[in-house]
Amino acid sequence: MVKVGFVGWRGMVGSVLRQRMLEENDFQGLKPLFFSTSQVGQKGPEIGMEVPELADAFDIKTLSSLDAIVTCQGGDYTKEVYPKLRKEGWDGYWIDAASALRMEKDSVIVLDPVNREVIDEAFESGVKNYIGANCTVSLMLMGIGGLFKENKVDWLTSMTYQSASGAGSKNMAELVEQMQTISKATEGKKMPVLELDREVQETIENPDFPTENFTVPLACNLIPWIDKEVEDGQSREEWKGSAETNKILNSKQQIPVDGICVRVPAMRCHSQAITIKLKEEMELKEIENTIAKANEWVKVIPNNKEDSIRQLTPIAVSGKLTVPVGRIRHINNDASFVTLFTVGDQLLWGAAEPVRRMLQIVLKKIS
Numbered sequence: 112m113v114k115v116g117f118v119g120w121r122g123m124v125g126s127v128l129r130q131r132m133l134e135e136n137d138f139q140g141l142k143p144l145f146f147s148t149s150q151v152g153q154k155g156p157e158i159g160m161e162v163p164e165l166a167d168a169f170d171i172k173t174l175s176s177l178d179a180i181v182t183c184q185g186g187d188y189t190k191e192v193y194p195k196l197r198k199e200g201w202d203g204y205w206i207d208a209a210s211a212l213r214m215e216k217d218s219v220i221v222l223d224p225v226n227r228e229v230i231d232e233a234f235e236s237g238v239k240n241y242i243g244a245n246c247t248v249s250l251m252l253m254g255i256g257g258l259f260k261e262n263k264v265d266w267l268t269s270m271t272y273q274s275a276s277g278a279g280s281k282n283m284a285e286l287v288e289q290m291q292t293i294s295k296a297t298e299g300k301k302m303p304v305l306e307l308d309r310e311v312q313e314t315i316e317n318p319d320f321p322t323e324n325f326t327v328p329l330a331c332n333l334i335p336w337i338d339k340e341v342e343d344g345q346s347r348e349e350w351k352g353s354a355e356t357n358k359i360l361n362s363k364q365q366i367p368v369d370g371i372c373v374r375v376p377a378m379r380c381h382s383q384a385i386t387i388k389l390k391e392e393m394e395l396k397e398i399e400n401t402i403a404k405a406n407e408w409v410k411v412i413p414n415n416k417e418d419s420i421r422q423l424t425p426i427a428v429s430g431k432l433t434v435p436v437g438r439i440r441h442i443n444n445d446a447s448f449v450t451l452f453t454v455g456d457q458l459l460w461g462a463a464e465p466v467r468r469m470l471q472i473v474l475k476k477i478s
């Protein structure tokens with residue numbers, strides 16, 4: 112039986128991964144070993160079968176005995192443990208949700224509904240490292256992958272509306288705490304709306320307002336910068352848009368992808384408004400068909416108010432694998448430009464699902 116190690120299984124991404132694996136009955140037919148960086152020796156998770164107690168996630172000898180390791184522990188863990196494992200001669204499969212190894216030459220960024228051929232070719236040529244993509248990139252490609260597949264995209268810009276969960280579980284909790292703080296300060300107060308607005312503003316500006324994780328308020332606000340600064344005024348999140356998209360697609364010629372990434376007070380779904388310069392003019396129907404047939408999860412939403420406000424929102428998509436794409440229309444009646452809006456659950460297709468599916472691909476190939 113194939114021996115698979117799971118590191119980072121109780122974190123936010125790891126928990127969603129475990130839940131999806133249970134839903135799909137993925138633990139059957141493999142021998143799982145769960146690791147921890149902080150709870151070694153404690154009881155492993157409930158997965159409907161006996162599991163040994165938690166192993167030490169830094170124990171290279173035990174890790175080396177595995178056929179595959181799936182980690183959702185984070186980049187620092189990957190940077191510390193992965194090189195040691197390879198140095199010891201371990202040649203198993205490393206499947207990782209963190210970004211640390213994404214751009215390495217011997218890694219493939221995985222999003223199999225979009226780049227299954229790239230994964231299969233890499234597998235044939237002996238690649239052992241399969242890394243999940245940035246959440247926004249994965250969700251963009253799940254939504255409009257069909258246009259890339261049919262080589263229709265000349266360039267694109269993506270203006271994002273990214274949820275709190277993308278920053279981690281503590282940030283999600285902080286957003287709720289910020290909303291609670293505002294709620295407490297205004298509860299039961301009947302006042303003219305401009306006074307209510309001032310009360311909210313003063314509450315948020317109070318030095319005690321909880322901003323330890325986001326640094327600045329997110330509730331009743333947005334943050335037009337995600338991750339570190341890179342160069343040319345770009346954020347690292349924006350840089351990933353281009354670098355990772357082209358690596359996932361294994362583009363022979365780089366397709367320009369750029370935009371502005373913005374954090375908004377949604378809980379776990381990212382949205383993006385995308386403008387695409389097409390290589391040639393396309394009718395709207397053809398664009399919709401190209402998008403819709405790319406995979407079984409994408410769903411074209413008719414461009415009308417009722418469907419858009421009901422089906423094309425973070426709340427409509429939360430906890431679901433469906434990736435709706437709507438507001439599809441030409442700009443200025445120019446059929447070589449299309450604008451659209453897409454939403455996706457960033458803990459599912461944005462994080463856990465590509466990793467889960469990659470483990471299944473590896474298991475099928477090596478069993």
Ligand code: NAP
Pocket residue numbers: 118119120121122123124125146147148149150168183184185186208209210244245246276277278279280457458461462
């Ligand atoms: P996380 O929730 O902070 O969990 C990471 C680890 O923290 C856990 O595996 C656990 O390790 C430890 N931990 C300490 N206290 C905990 C507690 N009370 N509850 C649960 N875990 C606790 O991290 P994450 O957001 O899942 O992200 C993991 C990796 O995935 C990161 O590299 C991230 O960049 C990447 N990623 C995240 C997203 C996202 O949406 N957040 C999307 C794509 C990729 P021990 O059991 O060893 O203590």
